[in-house]
Amino acid sequence: MGAYLSTPVTDKEVFEGQGQSINYGGGSMQGWRRTMEDAHIAEVGLSGDPGCAIFGVFDGHGGAEVAKFCQKYLSQEVQNLEQFGAGAVEDSLIQVFHRMDDMLRDHKYAEELEQLKTKDDADDEESRAEGDGDSAMSMDALEMIKRVFQIKRWQGEQPAGSDGSSAGTAEGEDSLASEAAAGGSSGAAAGSSGNGSGSSAAAPPRVIEPADSRVQAGCTAVVAVKYGNELFVANAGDSRGVLCRGGQAVALSEDHKPAHEVERNRILNAGGFLSEIGGVCRVNGNLNLSRAIGDLKYKGNNELPPKDQIITAQPDVRRIALKPEDSFFVLACDGVWDVMSNQECVDFISKRLAGGDKPADAACALLDACLAGDPKAARGVGCDNMTVIVVQLEHHASS
Known part of the structure; x- marks a missing residue:
């Protein structure tokens, strides 16, 4: 079936935990894709601060290695930054996204990156099918x-x-x-x-x-840091964060697509080009997103800073002061958002949590709800790898 399996892999990697004023859970599912290229992080008590937690979803493309690399290193690297310890969370998140690119270029990680690659021979086949x-x-x-x-x-x-x-x-x-x-x-x-x-x-x-x-793969990244009563969400690519505020969906990120004016101007100024293939705008005839960690072959213009490259890891960061009516937030890769709108996702999770589901149960139910029954009939919608993290703000949730 080309880039898809004959039957989907519906087994899930489930994770959950608790921290100060939060209760979180999530799940990852390979679905119809021939390989699994998603990764995630969920960690509480950063730098010894019980009120600080980090969550992230990394959606790989062209291979799993960059997503897995971020899963292994991003949390520790952000904690190593002096400004993070001083409370400069926004600057730290921007710096750590670019830090991942710097580490990917470092030859001391070359062997490790090889080991992180998906070994399935179908990986190369899938990459070509996606316009690599x-x-x-x-x-x-x-x-x-x-x-x-x-x-x-x-x-x-x-x-x-x-x-x-x-x-x-x-x-x-x-x-x-x-x-x-x-x-x-x-x-x-x-x-x-x-x-x-x-x-x-x-x-x-x-x-x-x-x-x-060496590094042909890349990954989108949406990372949220809860720092006391504030939420910082950094996004590069088309994974997404959404907050439930009084039952209404509040966008915590904006998708980075090549057709957007800001993205298009940067791509062209850096020497790239845009192509419309099958109704989808792609960078240099390949990627259908305009920001990502990795994808180093699009970041070789030595006359430009990292934020101005054809593909950049520069995240947009939103800072949200949490309110009593904020009950939970969701981080998920684009496979979920291809199927559901922000509000549909919030409504789905709200109903599950109100019915007594734990965040991990609600996240896994969302994965099942987004999975396509037939790739051909769905035209690929609901056929992607999918990862969802639900973070419940316990002190605002009803008992």
Whole structure:
């Protein structure tokens, strides 16, 4: 079925907990997708402060590794910031989003990122189906071709069909395809010499790829920090946060889509372009969102600061003073919002909580309600990976 399974995976990762004045729970479900690329965080008592908690949903694309990387590191990195300890939560959230990109570029995390990748062979297939721009050639073959280019350049050779300035040209790939399939022939053999066999040729240096070629994946991120009686919500991409205030939905974030004027202007000014494919506006013919952590190949303009790149990790941050009528807030990835409006989601969760459900139960019920019965009939709506976090503000909730 292409990018979808024949039957959905409805098993859920369920999590829940409590903190000062909050009761939270959530769930994640793979659904119809061939791989699971979502991740999340939920932690209370940040920096030893019982009134401080952080929650986040990371929706991966092109692979799971960046979402999982944020799951592992973002909370600790924000706590490491001096300004966070001083109460500058908004500035800290902006800084930590960009900090994730800096860490993704750092070669000391390269092996870890490889381990975080989804190992299912269908991952590459799904990425291409979603408009990743890769050719039909397998990723293993492309990797071998790239390494043959690198070894030949180190030897001072000019790969056939290449002008030496672009290792990824179509001519170069075609001319080396058979060599790659054979294991790299002469170039690979050169790399194995000098290992005590008596050859005078030195082994080629260990290839360290630039970050934008190592890290092809990205993730949207919506992160909420409850700091005392205030709520800070940082968003980059099209995951979303919503607050229930007196039964009414209050948006805690705004989706970042390429067609929006601010986003479009930044993309074009940074040297990107927009394409409408199947009625969807995409950046450089690929991404249908305009802000994300990772996606480093769109962040290579050295003349521009991080916030002005084609794709930027710069989050918008909203600061909300919590009121007595605020009963809960929800963080969820776009798979949920494709199916429900903000108000429909609030109504659904409100009814469940009023009926005695715990936040985790309400979140899992929402996942089931959003799941499509048939991908073809639904035209993909309700077929995405989905993650929901419900944070109940206990001191405002009825007993």
